[in-house]
Amino acid sequence: MKNNHNVITFFKELYKVITQNISNYKVYTYFYSNNNVITYFKNNHNVITKIILYYIVITFSFPAWSLSFNSDLTEGSLIFGQLDPGETVFIEESDLNIGKNSNNLFQIHKDKNNRFIIGIPQDAKEITLTIKNGSTSKTKTFPVKHRSWDEDYVTGLPSAKVNPNPANQKRITDESLQMRRARQNSNYASFPEKWTCPVPEHTRISSRFGSRRILNNVKKQGHSGTDLAAPVGTPVLAPADGKVALIHPDMFLTGKTILIDHGFGVFSSYSHLNSINVKLNQTVKSGDLLGTVGQTGRATGPHLHWTITWYGVRVNPEDLI
Ligand SMILES: [Zn+2]
Numbered sequence: 470m471k472n473n474h475n476v477i478t479f480f481k482e483l484y485k486v487i488t489q490n491i492s493n494y495k496v497y498t499y500f501y502s503n504n505n506v507i508t509y510f511k512n513n514h515n516v517i518t519k520i521i522l523y524y525i526v527i528t529f530s531f532p533a534w535s536l537s538f539n540s541d542l543t544e545g546s547l548i549f550g551q552l553d554p555g556e557t558v559f560i561e562e563s564d565l566n567i568g569k570n571s572n573n574l575f576q577i578h579k580d581k582n583n584r585f586i587i588g589i590p591q592d593a594k595e596i597t598l599t600i601k602n603g604s605t606s607k608t609k610t611f612p613v614k615h616r617s618w619d620e621d622y623v624t625g626l627p628s629a630k631v632n633p634n635p636a637n638q639k640r641i642t643d644e645s646l647q648m649r650r651a652r653q654n655s656n657y658a659s660f661p662e663k664w665t666c667p668v669p670e671h672t673r674i675s676s677r678f679g680s681r682r683i684l685n686n687v688k689k690q691g692h693s694g695t696d697l698a699a700p701v702g703t704p705v706l707a708p709a710d711g712k713v714a715l716i717h718p719d720m721f722l723t724g725k726t727i728l729i730d731h732g733f734g735v736f737s738s739y740s741h742l743n744s745i746n747v748k749l750n751q752t753v754k755s756g757d758l759l760g761t762v763g764q765t766g767r768a769t770g771p772h773l774h775w776t777i778t779w780y781g782v783r784v785n786p787e788d789l790i
Pocket residue numbers: 676692694695696773774775
């Protein structure tokens with residue numbers, strides 16, 4: 470944020486220097502570290518020279534931004550980033566969804582090859598990251614690319630599941646808290662970069678991630694995952710290596726549910742299952758049998774509701790396969 474403030478102030482002051490020919494001391498106080506340039510600057514009254522000098526000042530005042538990403542920062546996407554050795558990257562806690570809304574900085578873990586992962590929320594307009602290297606620190610805000618999301622009309626659900634009574638609403642809240650807690654701590658053993666489809670035998674994608682759901686004509690949040698339709702009993706396979714972080718035999722909305730920790734904050738969940746074939750804390754390899762497709766919880770037909778989150782931030786599973 471500080472650098473953005475500096476840039477805004479700089480352009481305001483530059484505008485004044487050009488249009489009102491006033492003193493530039495306010496500008497150079499923001500760039501006090503560039504003493505030689507500024508002294509020369511102060512004594513030079515040619516506007517063109519001033520513009521060139523401002524350009525030089527700005528160039529030298531902002532160290533190069535070394536961070537690179539594997540793709541554009543787009544709404545609802547999981548992005549892989551690359552740092553230089555010695556660098557660490559931070560995000561504001563309020564950009565995560567693990568129950569902390571402060572602007573404290575959260576250190577994003579990187580692997581031994583200086584790679585890291587970040588999830589972009591579906592409704593994000595921008596993401597601010599801070600990179601630290603020794604005593605230097607750089608902060609930059611990246612604009613997030615918009616994408617359009619489907620609208621999904623779902624009718625015929627039992628009314629008690631769409632508009633739950635207070636007791637069931639409490640159950641939903643408790644169960645979502647269990648999921649959120651299970652997602653707070655991730656392992657950092659393997660980097661989850663290779664993904665496959667958890668239901669290779671699915672017949673169709675019956676609902677896409679992010680689609681605005683209108684359940685029995687009531688508008689709900691964007692769909693949190695990808696729905697893979699398949700007959701009851703179709704195998705559900707681990708799409709990447711991981712560890713079973715939570716198992717629930719009967720959640721109100723999601724029925725038989727599995728949560729897998731893939732490391733570096735990335736979790737996947739499997740809902741409406743007919744059977745569960747893994748145990749809590751079990752290590753799974755990509756392709757291992759997790760369970761089978763079912764219709765438990767709130768579902769109008771047999772399908773796997775598959776989610777991917779990064780520290781609770783929901784991203785589009787389809788992007789990964
Ligand atoms: Zn779903």
